[in-house]
Structure formats: C-alpha cells, structure tokens
Amino acid sequence: MHLKTLRNITKFKPIERNFYLRETIEVAEELLGQLLVRVIDKNLMAVRITEVEAYRGLLDPASHAYRGKEGRARIMFGDVGYAYVYLSYGVHYCINVVAKSEDQEAGAILIRSGEPVIGYQFMKLFHDREKCKISSGPGNLTKSLNINASYNGYDLTAGTELYISRGWLNKGEKIVSSTRVGISRATDKKWRFLIAGNCTVSKKP
DNA sequence: GGGACGATGTCCT
DNA sequence: GGACATCGTCCCC
Numbered sequence: 001m002h003l004k005t006l007r008n009i010t011k012f013k014p015i016e017r018n019f020y021l022r023e024t025i026e027v028a029e030e031l032l033g034q035l036l037v038r039v040i041d042k043n044l045m046a047v048r049i050t051e052v053e054a055y056r057g058l059l060d061p062a063s064h065a066y067r068g069k070e071g072r073a074r075i076m077f078g079d080v081g082y083a084y085v086y087l088s089y090g091v092h093y094c095i096n097v098v099a100k101s102e103d104q105e106a107g108a109i110l111i112r113s114g115e116p117v118i119g120y121q122f123m124k125l126f127h128d129r130e131k132c133k134i135s136s137g138p139g140n141l142t143k144s145l146n147i148n149a150s151y152n153g154y155d156l157t158a159g160t161e162l163y164i165s166r167g168w169l170n171k172g173e174k175i176v177s178s179t180r181v182g183i184s185r186a187t188d189k190k191w192r193f194l195i196a197g198n199c200t201v202s203k204k205p
Numbered sequence: 206g207g208g209a210c211g212a213t214g215t216c217c218t
Numbered sequence: 219g220g221a222c223a224t225c226g227t228c229c230c231c
Binding site: 064067071072086087089090091 | 223224225226227228
C-alpha cells in the first residue's frame with residue numbers, strides 16, 4: 001500500500017452497524033474496497049476486499065437460509081453486522097457478514113477474496129503464499145487470517161479481533177458482477193461482485 | 206440411522 | 219480437466 005493512502009487512514013475504526021442494514025446486494029457491492037481487519041496478539045493484519053457474493057433468504061435457493069432459520073444459517077436471520085462462518089467441504093472455513101434491509105428476513109455476504117495491505121508477513125505464518133494467492137478464494141482468505149468456526153456469530157462492528165473498516169477503491173478500478181461460484185441452484189443471478197482485473201480475484205468471470 | 210452432497214482447494218496427469 | 223480430502227448438515231429411508 002502507498003504511504004499516502006496509509007496516512008489518510010487515521011484509525012482503523014469499524015464500519016457502523018447501520019451500513020449493513022440495507023438490501024444485501026447493495027451492501028455487497030459497497031463492501032468491495034473495504035478492509036477486513038484481523039488482530040491477533042497485537043499483530044495487525046488487513047486485506048482489502050476484492051470479491052464478494054450476496055446470498056439472500058427464503059427466496060434464494062442457493063442460500064443456506066433458503067430452508068428456514070432452524071438450520072446452520074440461523075445467524076443470517078439475526079441482527080446485521082455479525083459473522084456467519086461455516087465449514088465448507090469439511091475442509092475450509094468461509095466467512096460471511098449478515099446484511100439485510102428491515103424488509104428482508106435473511107441475508108449475508110460471502111467474503112471470497114482480499115488483497116493483503118497490512119501484515120502480509122504475519123499472514124504467511126498461517127498460509128505461505130504469494131500476495132495474489134494468499135487470500136484468493138473463501139478458503140484461502142480464512143486460512144490466511146486464521147479465522148475458524150469460533151468466529152461464527154462474532155460481532156464485526158465491535159472493533160476487537162475481527163472487523164471491517166473503511167478502505168478505498170483505487171483510481172480506475174471498476175466493479176463488475178457475475179454469477180456466483182460453486183452453486184447448483186439460482187445460477188442465473190448475478191450476485192457476485194468483484195474488482196475487475198485485480199490479481200486476487202479467485203475465478204475470472 | 207445412513208447416505209448424499211456441498212457457497213473449495215490442491216495435487217496429479 | 220479430474221480425483222479427492224473430509225465433515226457438518228440435511229433429507230430420506
């Protein structure tokens with residue numbers, strides 16, 4: 001990251017809860033460029049979010065919330081700004097942030113990829129990869145930031161061990177949408193958003 | 206109770 | 219491009 005940009009960030013302050021109290025898809029798009037901040041024993045790490053997917057509620061067949069609130073996705077029916085973390089394929093953790101308008105019963109955004117901006121060397125202790133690959137894809141992202149199931153239900157607005165803070169979009173960066181990755185239902189919905197051309201995006205649209 | 210199946214990543218050919 | 223690791227959840231028998 002450029003020093004100029006770093007100077008503009010006076011403090012890593014979590015984004016307020018109201019940011020997430022809007023239509024899931026709208027929040028998803030605006031999450032691009034924001035910072036996912038991780039603090040472990042006074043070590044600071046942050047990635048700039050480059051790829052996300054919106055998952056809605058009872059009307060989205062691809063969503064874990066599709067079958068109702070009595071399953072693993074019950075967090076998605078709760079208050080906004082909290083993390084929904086689940087184990088994928090028995091191997092990888094994936095992290096979502098709950099976001100929905102007051103009209104929506106459920107909704108969350110899967111954070112798929114990020115670009116390391118702070119603490120890359122520390123991240124490598126958890127996942128030793130080059131910068132473009134270390135947080136590319138939902139499983140790699142959680143591995144590089146040492147996020148596991150204990151963060152399911154964690155408040156991402158508290159500003160403690162894990163939170164989201166204001167970031168930036170670089171000049172000329174464009175946001176594009178595409179269909180979501182790895183799903184077998186509702187494959188027509190273009191609810192994946194990414195920063196075009198960024199090397200950390202997991203699968204080019 | 207049991208089996209199929211993932212919002213994936215890696216390694217092999 | 220394909221096999222497979224690996225386990226929680228869900229759905230059906």
